Amino acid sequence: MSSAVASKTAAAASGHPPRRRNESRRNQTVAAYALILPFVIVFLAMLVVPLVYSGVLSFFRTQIVGGTVFVGLSNYVQAVTDPLFLGGVGRMGLFLVIQVPIMLIFALFFALALDSGRVRAAKFIRLAIFVPYAVPAVVATLLWGYIYGSNFGPITQVISALGLQAPNLLSSNLVLGSIMNIVTWEFVGYNMIILFSALRSIPTELYDAAQVDGAGQWRIAWSVKIPAIRPAILLTVIFSIIGSFQLFSEPQLLYNLAPNAIGTAFSPNLYAYNLAFINQNINYAAAIAFLLGLVIMIVSYIVQLTAQRREREQGAA
Amino acid sequence: MRSKATRTAVTLGSIAAISTLLLTGCTAPSASSSSDTPVTQAEITKAMNTPTTITVWSWVPNFSTEVKQFEAKYPKITVKLSNVGQGLPEYTKLRTAIKAGQGPDVAQIEYQYIPSFQSDLQNLVPYGADKIKADYVSSIWGQVSKNGAVYGIPQDFGPMGNLYRSDILKKAGVTPPATWAEYATAAQTIKDKTGSYISDMPGNDPGQFVGLLWQAGGRPFGYDGKKTVTVNIDSAVDQKVATYWNTLIQKGLVAVDPDFDNDWYQGLASGKYAGWLGAAWGPVFLQGTVAKTSGLWTASPLPQYSATGAQTSSFWGGSADSVLNSSKNKIAAAEFTKFVNHDSTSSLTLATKQSLFPPLKATLASPAFSGQKSDFFGGQTVNALYNTISGTVDPNFQWLPYMDYAYSSFNNTLGKAIADKTDLLAGLKAWQAQVVAYGKQQGFTVKTN
The missing domain is CATH 3.40.190.10 (Periplasmic binding protein-like II)
Incomplete structure (x- = not known):
């Protein structure tokens, strides 16, 4: 767009007749549409059509005996009272309020530490924190699955060697915490990079001014840096909310190691997957997927609204 | 978390892809x-x-x-x-x-x-x-x-039998159990003398558990080939089997680890489990996974409910x-x-x-x-033994037309009770309820006895 504006002004400056200008603009419009066409096609075919199609499916019910019938909103009515779906959503809500703050506080702390310029081997440390994000979730989960192993995992062996009773980290009670740990490990680096790059874009004059006013490093971090990167923090929060509710790979892979602790409805996504492929209930799975999308939208919107209101209040004060 | 943001789309996409096929194909069972x-x-x-x-x-x-x-x-x-x-x-x-x-x-x-x-x-x-x-x-x-x-x-x-570590049983001074009552006594002795569990009762293996129900005379499933299914999971016989294992689990005499994963193989190799209630394909499987215990194993029929009656087994x-x-x-x-x-x-x-x-x-x-003699089983003709066992199986046993669900439901109900060491009878009841509900939801006429 900016190049179009630039050439438009250039054309106006050089005093070409308007007719010519329209023609060139039309050419550019055609070119623009041609350029986005491949994306639009893929977007329509791979996202919009399946989405609409799933929407249509969610209004039907298919039975082994009786075939397919239109049932209106019945799948949705069933879902909002389905303890397995609600249990999954509740579990992910718990995941959200416990894991996301821990992960983001770690990410923020590391970003601030690296930005302060007082850390030795900063480049290496930055990379080391980021590397887990580059490890595929599949590999990460298998790796942690081994570490958590109740018979021969390193954690168990160390605790047993100390003569203590090792907890089974893959039992029903602890598996949620174990998954939180995996996800934190995976995504601290990713969030740190977002926050770090936001910190780098703060004009250094602000720090000088704060120092002149007698602020120490902690005070600068609290009163200058964090407020300045609030939009970036909000971004990481929204991403994390979406990520939490859509948790899938980690429980899906740990299922093989802890089948009974994970079950088929650990997270709503896993539940939808099992409904479609084990229960052969594709219609209900589609309804669950749509409801999950709705839950994510609502929670994300509430968080965004709260953040904005707080900003406004602070601006007023 | 960006990579995760695409997952709903992917899930929806694949659901839709499958369903496209669903609608274009025919679905009515004939x-x-x-x-x-x-x-x-x-x-x-x-x-x-x-x-x-x-x-x-x-x-x-x-x-x-x-x-x-x-x-x-x-x-x-x-x-x-x-x-x-x-x-x-x-x-x-x-x-x-x-x-x-x-x-x-x-x-x-x-x-x-x-x-x-x-x-x-x-x-x-x-x-x-x-x-x-x-x-x-x-x-x-x-x-x-x-x-x-x-x-x-x-x-x-896969006729079912009992594969056990003769060295561990010997160390505990236990004679191979012929009945389930002896099996429970032996489990206590083995645990006291050697620290090993007599076997593992996994919460993720409905096939094995159903085999044990089958042997006991339980007939949890039935299907007339048309529109009527029978779900009789919570029967008196099945309750008897569940109670038996409930006791062993509560006393800590059998392990409750998931089977066929790495930890479980290690457990078999290290003698954490003194035996495995394995089917006819089990002996070769063991040879491949716990080769270093070669020569220490013995195969025998499943323990029986009655010392005098006819032998029974299952698949x-x-x-x-x-x-x-x-x-x-x-x-x-x-x-x-x-x-x-x-x-x-x-x-x-x-x-x-x-x-x-x-x-x-x-x-x-x-x-x-x-005639194959197996060195892994100390020269035993294991195949001949399992051949004999196959003759003791009551062939009258049916399955549901939706076993995928029935088995995945096991993992969430009875299997979960096993893994969490809670009441197996409650787990059995919950399994029955889920399998009945699913059958009705799929349009079957569900009989419960």
């Missing part, structure tokens, strides 16, 4: 097939001499050996062999392919899943399946037939080769399933090279198979 009149020998000869390609889905390792034997006998027929996964992964793909109208000609299916696919399988009676019925162990035929139709040719099966696992009714080359496909599982050379190769436990009587009895 047991009828157009060709129930017997195929004549002339038709077979003609078909087997016409250049044809058939596709076969199987997860038997090195199955190409038997495929080559078939192709050598019928040079005009080309077999395209694919391994698309073992068990559930294959069934998921099979359903999708069937709905897309692109199913294979032949698919390997475990016995307990045959009723789930029944409406998509070809009745093989017109193709001569009944003529070879007498050549098979009688107890296996009920697993592939229903209402006079035959939906697959048996390939291997755990095993599969058949079935022809899909969407196949355009049914004669060649049916001949293939009969050849690989009935031809003496092919069957013996499967038994001795690929270690499938054969339901074909001639192969079972052949010295090359039954």
Whole structure:
């Protein structure tokens, strides 16, 4: 767009007749549409059509005996009272309020530490924190699955060697915490990079001014840096909310190691997957997927609204 | 977390993709097939001499050996062999392919899943399946037939027995238990003297648990082949079995680890478990996974409920080769399933090279198979033992037309109770309730006794 504006002004400056200008603009419009066409096609075919199609499916019910019938909103009515779906959503809500703050506080702390310029081997440390994000979730989960192993995992062996009773980290009670740990490990680096790059874009004059006013490093971090990167923090929060509710790979892979602790409805996504492929209930799975999308939208919107209101209040004060 | 943000879209996308296939294909179950009149020998000869390609889905390792034997006998027929996964992964793909109208000609299916696919399988009676019925162990035929139709040719099966570490039992001073009462006493002694569990009761293996119900006389499932299913999981007999294991679990005498994962293999190798209630395919499996304990194992029949009555056992696992009714080359496909599982050379190769436990009587009895002495079991003729056990199985045992759900539901109910060491009877009740609810939801008439 900016190049179009630039050439438009250039054309106006050089005093070409308007007719010519329209023609060139039309050419550019055609070119623009041609350029986005491949994306639009893929977007329509791979996202919009399946989405609409799933929407249509969610209004039907298919039975082994009786075939397919239109049932209106019945799948949705069933879902909002389905303890397995609600249990999954509740579990992910718990995941959200416990894991996301821990992960983001770690990410923020590391970003601030690296930005302060007082850390030795900063480049290496930055990379080391980021590397887990580059490890595929599949590999990460298998790796942690081994570490958590109740018979021969390193954690168990160390605790047993100390003569203590090792907890089974893959039992029903602890598996949620174990998954939180995996996800934190995976995504601290990713969030740190977002926050770090936001910190780098703060004009250094602000720090000088704060120092002149007698602020120490902690005070600068609290009163200058964090407020300045609030939009970036909000971004990481929204991403994390979406990520939490859509948790899938980690429980899906740990299922093989802890089948009974994970079950088929650990997270709503896993539940939808099992409904479609084990229960052969594709219609209900589609309804669950749509409801999950709705839950994510609502929670994300509430968080965004709260953040904005707080900003406004602070601006007023 | 960006990568995760796409997952809903991916899930929705794949659901939609599968469903597209669903709508384009036909969904109404129909047991009828157009060709129930017997195929004549002339038709077979003609078909087997016409250049044809058939596709076969199987997860038997090195199955190409038997495929080559078939192709050598019928040079005009080309077999395209694919391994698309073992068990559930294959069934998921099979359903999708069937709905897309692109199913294979032949698919390997475990016995307990045959009723789930029944409406998509070809009745093989017109193709001569009944003529070879007498050549098979009688107890296996009920697993592939229903209402006079035959939906697959048996390939291997798994009579259940008890595999134990004789060295650990000896160390504990325990004689091998012949009854379940003795088994419970032995479990206490073994735990006290050696620290080992007598065995592992996994919460993720409905196949094994159902085998134990079967042996005890429990008949949790039933299906009339049409619209009526029977779900009798929470029966008095099944409650008795659940109570028995509940006691052992509560006393800490059996482990409750998931089976067939790395931790479990380690547990077998290290003597954490002094035994395993394994089927006929178990001995070879053990040799492959815990080779360093070679010579320490002994195979025996399952412990019995009564010291004096007739021996009883059950089946755990095993599969058949079935022809899909969407196949355009049914004669060649049916001949293939009969050849690989009935031809003496092919069957013996499967038994001795690929270690499938054969339901074909001639192969079972052949010295090359039954006479095999296993060093892993201290020179025991394990195959002969399991052959004897197979004769003690009551063949009257049915499955539901939706075993995928029934088994996944086990993991969430009874299996979860096992893993969490909570009340197994409550787990049994919950399992019953879920399987009944699903049956009704799928439009079946559900009977509960």
